[in-house]
Amino acid sequence: MHRRSFLTNASVGGVAAAAGATLAAPAIAQEAPTVNWRLASAFPKSLDTIYGGAEELSKRLKEATDGKFTIQVFAGGEIVPGLDAINAAADGTVESAHAVGYYNWGKDPAFAPGADLPFTFSARAKNAYNYYGGGIDSYNQFLETVNLISYPGGNTGVxxxxxxxxxxxxxxxxxxxxxxxxxxxxxxxxxxxxxxxxxxxxxxxxxxxxxxxxxxxxxxxxxxxxxxxxxxxxxxxxxxxxEGGPTVSFFFNKGKFDELPESYKSLLRTCCQATDQSMLAKYDYKNPTALKELAAAxxxxxxxxxxxxxxxxxxxxxxxxxxxxxxEHFKRQYEAQLQFRDDWYLYNQTAEYTFDTFMMIQQRNGKLAPTQG
The missing domain is CATH 3.40.190.10 (Periplasmic binding protein-like II)
Structure with missing residues (x-):
């Protein structure tokens, strides 16, 4: 083949490929519908770490979808009182809420186990149970009866x-x-x-x-x-x-969640999990300094x-x-937690508890303080 004809053919092929890519774009865009939701937070904006979890979810979704999937966050009291946020998601006043499930325990005690029960789990144990012990599915089995679906969206630690x-x-x-x-x-x-x-x-x-x-x-x-x-x-x-490890949750109206394409459902779960881990890390970082400030005050x-x-x-x-x-819904969730609770505290005596105890002794002996140059 002559060099000139090769270049000509290659150019034609390149144009065709580019045209194909251009033509394919609208089809891809059509697969990512525009979704605009509202979220009622149970928390005031002044609690920037716990309230900020909802803003973080919104930011992650917007960035991942090029603005196709947006959630507008409203602080407690802006649409409904903070303690009514979960109910607002259930009845469709808003599509989603960010709250702690036990806020609704008076309406039904079965709301509480998905958040926290006294003397059950630490934050790390609760995360293990939620993601690998069936905790999320167990909670959603109950929430389905009240037109909700939920995924963890934060933890304050003990x-x-x-x-x-x-x-x-x-x-x-x-x-x-x-x-x-x-x-x-x-x-x-x-x-x-x-x-x-x-x-x-x-x-x-x-x-x-x-x-x-x-x-x-x-x-x-x-x-x-x-x-x-x-x-x-x-x-x-x-x-x-x-509250050894209270799970702060995102609650979604079940009907609205079911309308989402599978790709959005998957992305929403992923962003919830990222927010869940991020909030705990923020509290773990900020609490030590804050406690010293409180003692000084x-x-x-x-x-x-x-x-x-x-x-x-x-x-x-x-x-x-x-x-x-x-x-029965409370009983089923609570009893499902017991086996892992027993195993966790047995195991933890050989892990973090022993290591942390040794390190605390060193701290009390002044051996962890940074050396002065």
Missing amino acids: QMGGWFRKEVNTLADLKGVKMRISGLAGRVVEKLGVVPQQIAGGDIYPSLEKGTIDAAEWVGPYDDNKLGFQKVAPYYYYPGFW GAQLRTYSEEILTAAFTAAHEVYAEISGQN
Whole structure:
């Protein structure tokens, strides 16, 4: 073949290939429909880490689809009150919500296991159970009955045990204490003599200041640091045994989710999982510094006594037995967690627990501090 004819033919072929690519573009675009959703968050914008999870999901989806799949995020109270976010997704007021399932436990206790139950999992154990132990599917089996489907969308890690105006060293000290505490945990501590109170986040500080309540739990050092609780309730207890690893979830209207093409469903699950891991990492990074700042500002750290923790552990399992006798969806989810819970804490004694304990001893001996040059 002559060089000139080869180049001519090659050029023609190149043009044809380019034309084919051009013609193929509209067909590809047609496979990626434009979807615009709204999301009701249960959280205020001031809680940038937990509220920010919804914004992160929105950003990831928009970038991955070249703007074809967008989710507009609304903070708690902008469309519906924060505690109504899950219901808004279920009834179709919005297509999605970002919340903690136990906010709806009063509507149905079966909402709680997908979020957290006192004395069950740490964040790492909960993630293992969710993604490989069937936790997500187990939760969705219940949620399907209320027109929802959910995927994990964040975790705070083990939370703190609350701010108290006075020290609580024994069970007797808890009798009659009016405490702002959310979810199923309120029913547990009620068995210890605590009087649980349902109070919105913005009303906690003035309620403590006026003495309307005696104690309040919120989240952990990073979020608590913004609210100044140490000024009115200086005793900061740990651990928050009712939230060892609370899953913050994305809830989607089941009908709207089912309308999505399979590629969008897959992408949505992937972005949820990425957001889930990202939030935990952010809290793990921010909480250590925040706790030091709180201590410097007057917070007095206290650990719950073994007497209180043991009594709370017993009370929690009494509550689970009571609810399980009345609610099959709760019972099925709770009992599915038990085998892995037992295995996890047996295994963890040979893993992180032993390693972390050794490293904590070194830290207390001053051997982890950076050397000064």
